[in-house]
Amino acid sequence: MVASSQRTAESATYAVVGAGLAGSSVAWRLAQQGESVVLLERDVPASALGSSHGSARIFRYAYPDPFYVGLVADARRSWDELEAVAGKRLITPSGSLDFGSIRNPRGLAGGLETHGIEHELLSQEEAGSRWSQLSFDGEVLWHPGAGVIDAEGSVEAMVELAAASGAVVKTGWEVASIRRASSGYVVTSSTGEAVHAEQVIIAAGGWLPSLLADTDVSDAFAIPELEVMQENAYHFPYLSAADRGETPAGAATSWPTFIYKGERIQVYGLPGGRDADFAGQKVAEYMGGKRIASAYAQDGIIDPANRVRVTDFVREFTPGLEAASYAETTCLFTNVPRDDMIIDRAEGITIISPCSGQGAKFAPLFGELVYDLVAGSGIAGDRFRATGQRFERIPA
Structure with missing residues (x-):
């Protein structure tokens, strides 16, 4: 089990916001590379209020776009690795x-x-x-x-692996704001606790629209329409x-x-x-x-x-x-528009929105894509950039 947060300041190279399928994957992969990571979750990992709870999500290869078929094949290899190191079956x-x-x-x-x-x-x-x-x-x-993906079991496995590799996991830690500091960023909770991080990775699912409103991002960063x-x-x-x-x-x-x-x-x-x-x-x-x-x-x-x-x-x-x-x-x-996903970065802020109802099947691969992005390799490519991701209509 992961201990709940305590009222102490933390410093890390990376603060990951959200312990769902995407955030837990990112925390695992960063910690696996020896990076200093703190994972911040407003409730508990795979919270019933979010998009990563329960035992029933579809893993499938069929897509009209061959790009995504290839991405699923890459994800399957990541799932095989996760199941092997976690010692449990996560896809039936x-x-x-x-x-x-x-x-x-x-x-x-x-x-x-x-x-x-x-x-x-x-x-x-x-x-x-x-x-x-x-x-x-x-x-x-x-x-x-x-x-069939066991979403909750997958999140729990990746959080445990992240913690085993040195990541600090804080539950019951609701992010209220993300602000620039003299060096990096200060992430503040709704109770006034603070985490200092060189980079922040936001994987907050349905909370993204509200959270981005209280985040300092570059004016050049085209925040996606969600x-x-x-x-x-x-x-x-x-x-x-x-x-x-x-x-x-x-x-x-x-x-x-x-x-x-x-x-x-x-x-x-x-x-x-x-x-x-x-x-x-x-x-x-x-x-x-x-x-x-x-x-x-x-x-x-x-x-x-x-x-x-x-x-x-x-x-x-x-x-x-x-x-x-x-x-x-x-x-x-x-x-997001075009039924696509967003994995994009500006300065020290990375947004990951593996959305449009398709994210679960890629879960263990997200951490690899984000690590490539924050490490500067560019392997993640331009497909998931936020630029131009606008809906034709304005959501209610």
């Missing part, structure tokens, strides 16, 4: 199905082919005969290398008793993950894991929630209209599930 094999007219399974298959990722392009009939618990409305892409969404997720029970219960260690799940993008709705689903007693599939509408100003504005209230839309989808496309959810929750998506 499941395979993944992509279907729906907008999802374009054939186009996705081309990206997988480019990077040599195992896959099959199946007809509607072929997929239906193989996965009778699902219904399909056209071609289907199957790639068996996908899986959109925070409170999304809704539901767990629907498996009809087959054989599908219920925890997956044995090393075994694949009985249900695949899936992504459906059609004309009327875009939905993803995955085995719910321990989040809902291993009894059902977690299903949610992609970008189906409401815009909020920041994570501070979340209220945890399910949108009834969203529940109806998702339940209707389950009734039509998942005959292996009972079309009545037995558990439901809200979660945060922090979005």
Whole structure:
């Protein structure tokens, strides 16, 4: 367990704000390189109020952009390393199905082919005969290398590895401001505690919009436009008793993950894991929630209209599930334009926003990308720069 913060000043080369999947990865990789690191978390690592809690996130390779397919392959190698050094399985094999007219399974298959990722392009009939618990409305892409990420377990593993390598971890330490000092920066908590750091790395998820307002950054740094969404997720029970219960260690799940993008709705689903007693599939509408100003504005209230839309989808496309959810929750998506991510730096401030609902699969790779950026190697490249990341509309 990580000890809670004490009222003492700390000095470090790097202060990392946020102990979710991104921040814990950065702290681990920096500490692994022998750097002086303090990790600051407003609550606890993988907080239920953030975007990195629970046991059910999708690891998948299928992307319309081959760049991201290659990035997932890089991330898989990082996951293998993390699982090896942590001594625990963090991704349970499941395979993944992509279907729906907008999802374009054939186009996705081309990206997988480019990077040599195992896959099959199946007809509607072929997929239906193989996965009778699902219904399909056209071609289907199957790639068996996908899986289910234990997000909370991954955060805990990376925080423990960071601490073992010398990082100082402070929990219950809510950052109120980040200001320039005569040398480096002073990070101040809501209770008046202070940390001095040469560089600050902000990985605060849905709290980014509020936190950036109290951060000294260069005028030349194009702070990205961020959109925070409170999304809704539901767990629907498996009809087959054989599908219920925890997956044995090393075994694949009985249900695949899936992504459906059609004309009327875009939905993803995955085995719910321990989040809902291993009894059902977690299903949610992609970008189906409401815009909020920041994570501070979340209220945890399910949108009834969203529940109806998702339940209707389950009734039509998942005959292996009972079309009545037995558990439901809200979660945060922090979005940037183009469904991309932001990893950018100005002077001594680095912002990492592995967002738009896609960050979990890259978690252990983020620390490597950020270390490359702060070390000045430039390997992280320009793809994730904040410049030009603007929405066409202004979020509410």
